[in-house]
Amino acid sequence: MKKERFQSDRVLAYFRLEWKVLVLITLSGLIYNLGLLAGPWFEGKMTGCLVDILNGNSETAAMLSLVLGYVAAIAIVQVSRYVKRFYVRRFANNVNRRMKQVLYRSLVTKSRASLKEEGEGDVMTKAILDVDDCAEGMRKFTTEIFDTGVALAAYALMLLCYDWRLALLSMLFPPISYITAEKMKKMIQRTGAAYKKQSGLLSAATLDRAQNAITYRVFGCEKERQEAYEADLTAYEKSAIKANIWNTAMPPVYRVISMAGLLFILCFGQKNVLGTGWKSWSIAAFTTFLACFVKLSVKSSSAAKLFNAVHKAQVSWNRIKPLMAPKEEPEEDRSQEKKVCRELKVEHVNFAYPDGKKILDDISFTAKKGEIIGITGSVACGKSTLGKVFLCEYPYEGSISCDEKELRAMRDTERTGTIGYLGHDPELFNDSVKNNILMGENKNVDDFLKAVCLDQEVAGMEDGTETLVGNGGVRLSGGQGQRLALARTLCHKKPVLILDDPFSALDKTTERQIFANLKELVRDNIVLLISHRLYLFPEMDQIIWMENGKAKVDTHENLLREVPEYRELFEEQEEKGGRES
Numbered sequence: 144m145k146k147e148r149f150q151s152d153r154v155l156a157y158f159r160l161e162w163k164v165l166v167l168i169t170l171s172g173l174i175y176n177l178g179l180l181a182g183p184w185f186e187g188k189m190t191g192c193l194v195d196i197l198n199g200n201s202e203t204a205a206m207l208s209l210v211l212g213y214v215a216a217i218a219i220v221q222v223s224r225y226v227k228r229f230y231v232r233r234f235a236n237n238v239n240r241r242m243k244q245v246l247y248r249s250l251v252t253k254s255r256a257s258l259k260e261e262g263e264g265d266v267m268t269k270a271i272l273d274v275d276d277c278a279e280g281m282r283k284f285t286t287e288i289f290d291t292g293v294a295l296a297a298y299a300l301m302l303l304c305y306d307w308r309l310a311l312l313s314m315l316f317p318p319i320s321y322i323t324a325e326k327m328k329k330m331i332q333r334t335g336a337a338y339k340k341q342s343g344l345l346s347a348a349t350l351d352r353a354q355n356a357i358t359y360r361v362f363g364c365e366k367e368r369q370e371a372y373e374a375d376l377t378a379y380e381k382s383a384i385k386a387n388i389w390n391t392a393m394p395p396v397y398r399v400i401s402m403a404g405l406l407f408i409l410c411f412g413q414k415n416v417l418g419t420g421w422k423s424w425s426i427a428a429f430t431t432f433l434a435c436f437v438k439l440s441v442k443s444s445s446a447a448k449l450f451n452a453v454h455k456a457q458v459s460w461n462r463i464k465p466l467m468a469p470k471e472e473p474e475e476d477r478s479q480e481k482k483v484c485r486e487l488k489v490e491h492v493n494f495a496y497p498d499g500k501k502i503l504d505d506i507s508f509t510a511k512k513g514e515i516i517g518i519t520g521s522v523a524c525g526k527s528t529l530g531k532v533f534l535c536e537y538p539y540e541g542s543i544s545c546d547e548k549e550l551r552a553m554r555d556t557e558r559t560g561t562i563g564y565l566g567h568d569p570e571l572f573n574d575s576v577k578n579n580i581l582m583g584e585n586k587n588v589d590d591f592l593k594a595v596c597l598d599q600e601v602a603g604m605e606d607g608t609e610t611l612v613g614n615g616g617v618r619l620s621g622g623q624g625q626r627l628a629l630a631r632t633l634c635h636k637k638p639v640l641i642l643d644d645p646f647s648a649l650d651k652t653t654e655r656q657i658f659a660n661l662k663e664l665v666r667d668n669i670v671l672l673i674s675h676r677l678y679l680f681p682e683m684d685q686i687i688w689m690e691n692g693k694a695k696v697d698t699h700e701n702l703l704r705e706v707p708e709y710r711e712l713f714e715e716q717e718e719k720g721g722r723e724s
């Protein structure tokens with residue numbers, strides 16, 4: 144039987160997945176709330192019994208049995224309350240964890256470009272605060288369905304049984320408190336959304352401070368940054384206060400509105416007791432009615448409060464919903480065949496970033512399996528952009544195909560299985576050297592450390608390959624981080640490898656050694672190697688010389704002859720290299 148797909152962008156789907164927990168909540172909730180009715184009933188009976196005892200119409204034994212019944216009812220109510228609370232909490236925790244998992248999976252598969260556009264601070268707020276608010280709204284809703292819905296219905300029924308006219312009259316007010324709460328919806332949502340936005344901005348400012356702390360210190364901008372940060376902090380506090388005011392100031396108002404029916408009860412209830420009202424009541428009936436109404440009013444104000452919590456959760460849900468769309472599970476690659484790309488064809492590619500400026504202009508070239516293509520050119524001519532185009536983060540014009548299969552038409556999993564990319568940022572995570580390279584693969588890490596000439600340095604580290612590299616590789620030198628990232632790329636070798644300036648932090652001898660190893664390792668791959676340094680370009684199969692977004696593609700020797708700028712750059716570096724060695 145086909146397993147139904149989890150609709151992670153539907154709130155109802157989270158309730159459905161937790162049906163077992165919800166059944167337990169329903170049972171304990173019903174017992175608890177129906178049991179609550181016993182309270183006012185016993186209280187009325189006990190008052191009546193007391194009056195009878197004082198008048199000599201009843202005995203202490205009758206009172207004692209009422210008291211015992213009362214205690215037993217309270218015990219049952221409290222136990223079921225505990226059970227219900229326990230499972231409601233579990234429900235909220237499960238939903239929270241599941242939502243965070245969905246959101247995390249969505250972040251992992253999102254393009255870096257779109258994450259940057261969204262802003263890191265906002266993404267963090269969504270991943271933590273918004274999910275918490277959604278789960279909290281769902282928890283409150285689940286609790287109040289029983290604590291409020293069932294209890295309200297039961298209390299209302301009891302009041303109607305005692306005196307339906309007085310019940311209807313006094314129950315006019317709770318709906319007014321709901322309507323008031325509903326009217327506050329826009330305000331709660333507006334202030335809630337503003338608060339979330341400020342929270343995202345503050346997270347971004349905090350990240351900025353942490354990441355650029357040295358720059359700010361070295362350039363003496365600390366005071367300015369402090370002031371800018373304080374401004375963010377003040378804006379955040381103001382938005383938090385505004386959002387909180389509506390959440391905390393309104394519940395007492397709802398309660399007062401709900402309680403207004405008490406006036407009718409005092410007025411008409413006493414007539415019932417005196418025998419001049421719609422019904423004839425004993426003191427016990429009056430006490431029960433009054434107690435029931437007070438509980439109903441308190442519950443009504445909770446219902447209004449619940450509306451606020453749900454509105455708040457709606458704001459968060461609307462913010463995270465685009466990130467919660469169900470993702471296709473990456474298909475297991477069952478083919479034993481090693482993936483290859485025999486021919487990479489780039490035809491008439493034009494590219495512009497979303498700001499509209501054209502960066503790549505009619506680029507065409509072809510690369511065959513086993514070839515290493517060097518890409519170079521003047522500063523900011525579009526070299527890195529050419530490398531990034533293969534990631535398909537932004538749309539390109541023209542065609543890029545691997546064995547005649549268009550890159551943009553590939554499924555995400557297929558494309559990531561075809562293109563390997565190493566950018567300027569090594570993107571190391573806070574784990575060991577070994578885990579940063581293997582990332583779950585079962586291979587010999589030493590092979591890759593040797594390939595990038597990092598084996599001896601790692602052997603000298605306190606825990607060898609188990610040494611923790613710190614957040615972003617903070618405990619490594621620039622060159623070590625760069626080589627570690629290259630080792631990872633080689634360990635997870637894809638048919639097409641794009642390496643953007645992988646040797647920029649290395650000395651010439653190490654660069655040469657690593658390049659020799661690379662050539663051995665990538666015999667079945669196509670490598671596009673972007674670099675400013677041209678020492679190794681004579682060893683490459685083709686060179687792409689870029690200028691103002693255009694590309695001239697040829698061998699090193701032909702380019703030396705035909706492109707004076709390329710020749711000058713190469714000779715200049717050779718001369719300099721010769722003097723240094």
Ligand SMILES: Nc1ncnc2c1ncn2[C@@H]1O[C@H](COP(=O)(O)OP(=O)(O)OP(=O)(O)O)[C@@H](O)[C@H]1O
Binds near residue numbers: 525
């Ligand atoms: N995300 C982006 N959005 C808009 N424009 C961008 C973006 N990234 C780069 N550019 C622009 O694209 C042009 C080419 O940048 P790119 O990084 O590709 O050049 P490069 O040749 O690799 O530069 P360098 O030699 O400095 O490494 C630059 O003018 C740059 O401002």
